Amino acid sequence: MSVLEIGAQLKRGAFMLNAKTSAPLDGVTVIFGPSGAGKSLLLSAIAGLARIEAGKIVLADRVLDAPSERVRVPPHERGVGMVFQDARLFPHLSVRGNLAYAERRAPAHKTRLSLAEAAKEFDIADLLERRVRNLSGGEQGRVALARAILSAPDLLLLDEPFAALDRPRRRAFLSSLRGIHERHALPMIVVTHQIDDAASIADHVIGLRGGSVVAAGAIAQTVATEAFQSLLDPHDVGAAVPLDALASRAQRRERAAWVRADHVLLARVRPEGISARNIWEAKVSSIKHEADGAILVGVETKFGPISARITSEAAQELELAPGKSLWAIVKAHAV
């Protein structure tokens, strides 16, 4: 299996990026971390827009960057596409002109789809003759994505392209992104600081803080680690639950849903006559006392580990102890 090897060291003012990790090229990798972690800078280094000072970046069998060997492939020869947060559609061209710009420069043998097919797939066929300044934010994002795919990249980088979208549109965008990935076998690396986005799209996750990789690997295992959880806001602490496990409001295409510890209830007996749709058997695996007196309970379910945040009074009533069998209740609305 081919991978993207990432070894990127570079300084930006007082900030130091020092990331060493890898991403498999047969899935979607999410670079996750709080703002200021260096996520976008890492993406720029992979794209060749930021020059690394030390390290090595290898895409499958092609060395893109290796300062010690004086190798540096310029951005336009990397075969790496990028969807920027701010779309960056060319203002002097129409929507069609923007798409054609990419199509004309794509190597024919790598082309995945034609301009007309892309316009149809991204639902922009009616916009083709419009000037880009007359597009809404969502439309711009779709055109930027179509443009990037028409350039037939070997790897597509996405820098929070959905940041400007509201929640429902964001869901739809992520879901369509997943679809594109699967239909065109296009490896993707997506930057986000929203854990829900990460859970819904990632096969693989790279957790970044202060320019360094703190956790990396397959999503299910990686997000459960202490190191990864430490990247999260306290109220975001939780677990990725495969979507097919959840009774949810709607059918969706995403991989997993992020279940926050704050949204999980624990019960000694299986509750009945309750509105929550997800009630799972759970075995206590860890008990952690948090600074503010709350207790974070890790439990094993048939869908993997999840966690619940409860008060100490509740813990007493539940007679909490490692190995104890309980019921975990997750409100479908929360996911």
Next chain:
Amino acid sequence: MLSAHDATILATSFIVSARAVLWSLPVAIAFAYVLSRPRFPGKSVIDAFAHLPLVLPPVLIGFMMLLVLGRRGPIGGWLDQTFGVQLAFSSEGASLATAVMAFPLMVRAIRLSFEATDARYFQAAALLRAGPWDRFASVALPLAAPGVLAGAATAFAAGLGEFGAVITFASNIEGETQTLPLAIYSALQVPGGEETALRLALYSFTLAIAGLGAAEALQAWARRRLQA
């Protein structure tokens, strides 16, 4: 109505200045683009060189051109012997002198335009597989178009009035190198020529204003087209 004499003068001015803009535009674009790039060694030297015609007396520019491009000059002599081309005292020479004088004006206008272009579009183009030359032609130049048009129009208007360098290098030959300001000068040398001079001055004034107006309009149009 224009007399044949006045028409010849206007036509000469027009041809000399238009050709000057045409010749110096590509060079000015190249200089402006290079100067708009982030710092590189030799930048201030290139910058100073591009500005020379703006700070030196025009007569001196004409004189220097005579020394280099005249029939006995190193380049002028070679041009004469190899191609039989004489620049000094010809209509082409007048254009060349005008082109040199208009050059800094163009470089400044175009450079500002290049500098104002958002570098993020170049990054986007690079990641769509466009190489440096491709990016220049397909992104930088179209985005700088308002400045290029404005620079060309301003240079054309200024070129109509170029005097010192033209008279020194190309002389004052009717129908060949005698542009409006040279004709005004000649008229003033003749007793009772004030009336002619005034009439020519009026043309000159009208053309200059029209040129500036055209520059403004072109720029506004191009900017509207580009607005993101």
